[in-house]
Amino acid sequence: MPFVEGLRCRECARPYPAEALHFCEWCFGPLEVVYDYDAIRASVSRERIAAGPPSIWRYADLLPAAAEGAVNLGAGFTPLVRADRLAAELGLGELWIKNDTLNPTGSFKDRVVSVALTKARELGFKIAACASTGNLANSVAAHAAQAGMQSIVFIPSDLEAGKVVTTAVFGGRLIAVEGTYDDVNRLCAELAGEHPSWAFVNVNVRTYYAEGSKTLAFEVAEQLGWQAPDHVVVPVASGSQLTKIAKGFAELHTVGLLDEPPHVRVSGAQAAGCAPVADAFAAGRDAVKPVKPHTIAKSLAIGNPADGPYALDVVRASGGAFGSVTDEEIVEGIRLLARTEGIFAETAGGVTIASLAQLVGKGVIRPDERVVAYVTGNGLKTIEAVTPRCRPTATIAPTLDAFAAAVPTDPAVPDPAGAPTPASSGAWGPQPHARPSHTSEVPQP
Ligand SMILES: *Cc1c(COP(=O)(O)O)cnc(C)c1O
Numbered sequence: 001m002p003f004v005e006g007l008r009c010r011e012c013a014r015p016y017p018a019e020a021l022h023f024c025e026w027c028f029g030p031l032e033v034v035y036d037y038d039a040i041r042a043s044v045s046r047e048r049i050a051a052g053p054p055s056i057w058r059y060a061d062l063l064p065a066a067a068e069g070a071v072n073l074g075a076g077f078t079p080l081v082r083a084d085r086l087a088a089e090l091g092l093g094e095l096w097i098k099n100d101t102l103n104p105t106g107s108f109k110d111r112v113v114s115v116a117l118t119k120a121r122e123l124g125f126k127i128a129a130c131a132s133t134g135n136l137a138n139s140v141a142a143h144a145a146q147a148g149m150q151s152i153v154f155i156p157s158d159l160e161a162g163k164v165v166t167t168a169v170f171g172g173r174l175i176a177v178e179g180t181y182d183d184v185n186r187l188c189a190e191l192a193g194e195h196p197s198w199a200f201v202n203v204n205v206r207t208y209y210a211e212g213s214k215t216l217a218f219e220v221a222e223q224l225g226w227q228a229p230d231h232v233v234v235p236v237a238s239g240s241q242l243t244k245i246a247k248g249f250a251e252l253h254t255v256g257l258l259d260e261p262p263h264v265r266v267s268g269a270q271a272a273g274c275a276p277v278a279d280a281f282a283a284g285r286d287a288v289k290p291v292k293p294h295t296i297a298k299s300l301a302i303g304n305p306a307d308g309p310y311a312l313d314v315v316r317a318s319g320g321a322f323g324s325v326t327d328e329e330i331v332e333g334i335r336l337l338a339r340t341e342g343i344f345a346e347t348a349g350g351v352t353i354a355s356l357a358q359l360v361g362k363g364v365i366r367p368d369e370r371v372v373a374y375v376t377g378n379g380l381k382t383i384e385a386v387t388p389r390c391r392p393t394a395t396i397a398p399t400l401d402a403f404a405a406a407v408p409t410d411p412a413v414p415d416p417a418g419a420p421t422p423a424s425s426g427a428w429g430p431q432p433h434a435r436p437s438h439t440s441e442v443p444q445p
């Protein structure tokens, strides 16, 4: 990382050295990594990146840690999928899904953790810690295992089984805390003070962690042939990912990798049961008021988001908006993406897709825009959300008669959308709650 000049306060711009610091001693503002963009511009090229590793580390020149000896399970380099069937259902022209369900531990958190633990190891830390809504726990435990670091991970005690098991399997210490994520986070801020030898990826090394999310912009631009999209839809928990995606597109132009200055409209996606940033946007407020989360989208359930005000600024300045969607809409968003594009997302992905539909309905996202929706986590981790709706079409005895009785229609001529229609929903649709028409799956205007 010859290109890192140091850290700087986002509020008062005071400079700090590139150490395990995350807030300004003067004004308590968050710190940000400062790069020597002139030196990067002289060094990077599209060819150099194309020749790099198939992971986030191909963009190491724009990351705050060295690729050499990185803590790396292979995060990033995930597919950008042209989603024509979903676009047709939503009435969009050019829609792409950034499929980050395919990361090593099944979520985009592998990007930020790979950067955070690489930097933590450079700084001499031997213990990795975090406060997590689930996916971060998986990722920290896995990356720490690969790096030979100890891990101690804190989660709310009501998390999905798929997130508890997939963290515990890596063998670190996993502490379930009776409380919300915001309670867990407060405890971890106190613990970070007591244990300066622990690298809390989202506390004392958060400044570096956050930079990993820029790779979500870098990859999309590279995959679009070094062009920026017109509009992106990004799920919001702490708001860090959203702000860093915007920063990522801007940096590409700063260092000469994008010819034109990008004009990317950035829209955020939240669950209505935990929508402090979307609510502030809707009310035209600058202050993000903390809420107590009640939503199935547990990975996004941060009631007091650290980067909420910055996410709000990015969305407003870029001409985007916020979606705020109910649990019912989240489930329908998961199913809509699955049956149109063959991608099974966790609840956060349902929030993104349902928000996409909502913002198309409001005319915020337009059919003439090139749109990218970020689907950030894998559905296998939150099967509880869809289990009641996703069951066998029929359970039968192993005989031809039983099959014919259970499935009277011809399976060779399924509904073109692959969804239940009024005529066939009895046999091919999800049995208990089949809807009369697939067009009603996500509410349209
Ligand atoms: C953590 C998380 C997010 C949001 O991350 P923030 O940077 O905290 O806003 C989005 N999607 C998934 C699946 C996550 O786990």
Ligand SMILES: [Zn+2]
Binding pocket: 009, 010, 011, 012, 013, 014, 024, 025, 026, 027, 028, 029
């Ligand atoms: Zn400051």
